[in-house]
Amino acid sequence: MKYKVLLIEDEPGLCLTLKDRLQKEGYDIEVSTDGESGFNLAANQAYDLILLDLMLPKKNGNDVCRDLRQMGLAIPILMLTAKTQTVDKVLGLKIGADDYLTKPFEMQELLARIEALLRRAMRTFTAAPLVYQFGNIRVDFRKTEILRNGEAVTFSAKEFQLLRYFIDHREETLSRETLLQEVWGYSSVPYTRTIDVHVAWLRQKLEEDPKQPRWILTIHGLGYKFAG
Numbered sequence: 001m002k003y004k005v006l007l008i009e010d011e012p013g014l015c016l017t018l019k020d021r022l023q024k025e026g027y028d029i030e031v032s033t034d035g036e037s038g039f040n041l042a043a044n045q046a047y048d049l050i051l052l053d054l055m056l057p058k059k060n061g062n063d064v065c066r067d068l069r070q071m072g073l074a075i076p077i078l079m080l081t082a083k084t085q086t087v088d089k090v091l092g093l094k095i096g097a098d099d100y101l102t103k104p105f106e107m108q109e110l111l112a113r114i115e116a117l118l119r120r121a122m123r124t125f126t127a128a129p130l131v132y133q134f135g136n137i138r139v140d141f142r143k144t145e146i147l148r149n150g151e152a153v154t155f156s157a158k159e160f161q162l163l164r165y166f167i168d169h170r171e172e173t174l175s176r177e178t179l180l181q182e183v184w185g186y187s188s189v190p191y192t193r194t195i196d197v198h199v200a201w202l203r204q205k206l207e208e209d210p211k212q213p214r215w216i217l218t219i220h221g222l223g224y225k226f227a228g
């Protein structure tokens with residue numbers, strides 16, 4: 001499994017450098033050079049982390065971040081800011097950025113921050129069951145692999161973590177709050193729609209008919225239950 005990183009940055013030189021380096025480090029990286037298209041990508045694709053420049057054409061980084069959070073996206077966002085910009089970090093944290101890095105930065109520093117954010121996102125999962133099978137789906141936890149009818153399914157780290165939590169707690173009714181706390185690591189409950197978005201993605205990938213789910217059931221008014 002590769003982590004998918006979205007870089008939203010309008011400096012061509014920095015884009016090239018970062019893309020090149022992150023690919024070498026094993027990340028799957030996509031680049032967007034303005035805030036509007038970056039927002040659309042982030043809203044419609046499953047990424048594990050976003051690197052977000054503050055000053056961007058069409059839509060600035062703060063607005064991108066705030067709007068993504070408002071629509072329920074909870075993946076880590078690392079903001080990149082120029083040294084000359086006075087950054088209101090309190091505002092930034094309020095609108096949902098996880099961390100800041102001031103340009104110019106050392107590549108090692110950036111890599112360390114990315115790893116820390118991804119590790120924090122992954123932390124919930126330390127126990128290691130091996131393989132779990134339900135219907136035509138086979139989940140291999142050791143290889144971090146999902147097969148559907150023997151064919152590999154692509155997924156983000158967060159989708160995998162969520163599925164894993166479901167499997168570990170099968171037949172339990174799980175509230176959105178519980179899932180946010182356990183899978184996303186939130187102690188308060190800012191964006192419950194995040195769960196619905198990720199469940200919808202998982203259903204698309206795992207269910208024969210995502211509208212009539214057989215595995216990930218909606219328990220009305222309470223949350224979700226995995227029935228595999």
Ligand code: CA
Nearest residue numbers: 010053055056
């Ligand atoms: Ca910029």
